[in-house]
Amino acid sequence: MKSLPRSIDNAFPLIFAPIDGITDAPFRSAIDKHFPRWDYFFTDFFRVPSNPSARFSEKIILGHLGDSVYRNQKLRQKTVLQFLVSAHGKKQSGQLAKLVSDMEIPWLDINVGCPSKKVFGHQGGAYLLGDLDNLRAIVQEIRKNYLYFLSAKIRLGINDDANFTEIIKLLQDEGVDLITLHPRTRAQFYNGKSNWQYITQAVQQLNIPVIGNGDVNSTDDIWRMKEETGCYGVMIGRSAVTNPLLAKNYKEKTDQNLTWPQLSLFLDDVKIAYLEQNVEPWQILKRLKLLLKLMGTMIDGQQIYQRLTMKNLIAFENSLKEIIPTT
Ligand SMILES: Cc1cc2nc3c(=O)[nH]c(=O)nc-3n(C[C@H](O)[C@H](O)[C@H](O)COP(=O)(O)O)c2cc1C
Incomplete structure (x- = not known):
């Protein structure tokens, strides 16, 4: 083998x-x-x-x-x-x-x-x-x-x-x-x-x-x-x-849940990688929203779903920083 x-x-x-x-x-x-x-x-x-x-x-x-x-x-x-x-x-x-x-x-x-x-x-x-x-x-x-x-x-x-x-x-x-x-x-x-x-x-x-x-x-x-x-x-x-x-x-053998700060840092790195690849901001926004939607279900649905309506990347990023950590 x-x-x-x-x-x-x-x-x-x-x-x-x-x-x-x-x-x-x-x-x-x-x-x-x-x-x-x-x-x-x-x-x-x-x-x-x-x-x-x-x-x-x-x-x-x-x-x-x-x-x-x-x-x-x-x-x-x-x-x-x-x-x-x-x-x-x-x-x-x-x-x-x-x-x-x-x-x-x-x-x-x-x-x-x-x-x-x-x-x-x-x-x-x-x-x-x-x-x-x-x-x-x-x-x-x-x-x-x-x-x-x-x-x-x-x-x-x-x-x-x-x-x-x-x-x-x-x-x-x-x-x-x-x-x-x-x-x-x-x-x-x-x-x-x-x-x-x-x-x-x-x-x-x-x-x-x-x-x-x-x-x-x-x-x-x-x-x-x-x-x-x-x-x-x-x-x-x-x-x-x-x-x-x-x-x-x-x-x-732990039972940790995803926290907001972890997810926020993760999304930030994904964003940086896309920017380095010269991906268009609207495409980055679309991708980050999708990830937030999928991964955020474990955190605070209400706070996260509000961010899914944001229309531009900068506003989206700023609004993410405002989310109150749930830990
Ligand atoms: C949206 C979506 C996209 C997928 N894309 C691929 C793919 O590109 N290649 C592949 O082999 N399987 C793909 N799969 C199948 C998954 O790799 C996996 O086999 C399937 O979801 C079952 O595992 P899970 O119950 O852990 O999700 C995809 C599944 C989903 C839901």
């Missing part, structure tokens, strides 16, 4: 899930600084172009991974670049895999679970759970070109679990080093429950490590998923965004 890229404390890896529209480089870097003890961060998906004559450069990859993340050895080792592949993108997947291998990006993930209608329509993401010939060919192409740690993030299947065992075995046989399983079907999107029994099944049927994912909302849930399934680590998405202290609380 290949070992995972180095992390701070590998005892039981906790992984911050990819969330499209949230987990960009400024967000990931600020989480690592303000809410430590996450072992790994996934980028949201990088769409591999389906146009066979598309040209690739390091710059495109760095734009997604984060230039500053790449230059910071510690953060680079903790960051997983995720590709969203489609049945049309075999050759391009291989070319991009070669590029990121040459860049010594230590962990590459293939998204085989995205349920979105648009992605599915382009024969990408979860579509490949029902097109195993193309899935195999794409994984082979990537594996051939990428020298480091390769994983796949999957769901159970498109409408049911009929192909599940075949899918996980295929990935293992083709040289994938780790599987993250979100045990819902594509048809479920985010409805129903994440069925952890399939995580147990994958752990029992595979020799490679399995990361469990889905509906982990508390430190108790982390513990329960670990005990019930025997998974190698736990990935947390929505609840990691609303409560980024989950990793620290689990590892240090």
Whole structure:
């Protein structure tokens, strides 16, 4: 079994899930600084172009991974670049895999679970759970070109679990080093429950490590998923965004809640990173409001919701400083 890229404390890896529209480089870097003890961060998906004559450069990859993340050895080792592949993108997947291998990006993930209608329509993401010939060919192409740690993030299947065992075995046989399983079907999107029994099944049927994912909302849930399934680590998405202290609380056996000063300093760092990237103020404002809305639910709803109507970045920033700490 290949070992995972180095992390701070590998005892039981906790992984911050990819969330499209949230987990960009400024967000990931600020989480690592303000809410430590996450072992790994996934980028949201990088769409591999389906146009066979598309040209690739390091710059495109760095734009997604984060230039500053790449230059910071510690953060680079903790960051997983995720590709969203489609049945049309075999050759391009291989070319991009070669590029990121040459860049010594230590962990590459293939998204085989995205349920979105648009992605599915382009024969990408979860579509490949029902097109195993193309899935195999794409994984082979990537594996051939990428020298480091390769994983796949999957769901159970498109409408049911009929192909599940075949899918996980295929990935293992083709040289994938780790599987993250979100045990819902594509048809479920985010409805129903994440069925952890399939995580147990994958752990029992595979020799490679399995990361469990889905509906982990508390430190108790982390513990329960670990005990019930025997998974190698736990990935947390929505609840990691609303409560980024989950990793620290689990590892240090504490029960801290996010405080206003913590959130305020965090948002300030996200803002600075965007300004450094020359992002337009209105876009920064939009992004900060979204983060405040998601992360502020744990603090003082009333004070925070008033700030969501602010029309410009300066007024928004000033108003944040006025919020009375609730600690
Ligand atoms: C808004 C949103 C965006 C997401 N974007 C991605 C993505 O880019 N790549 C991916 O593999 N999964 C993505 N996911 C799925 C999550 O990574 C995770 O698998 C899912 O939310 C289940 O975990 P949770 O119950 O801990 O949230 C996304 C989920 C949501 C809700």
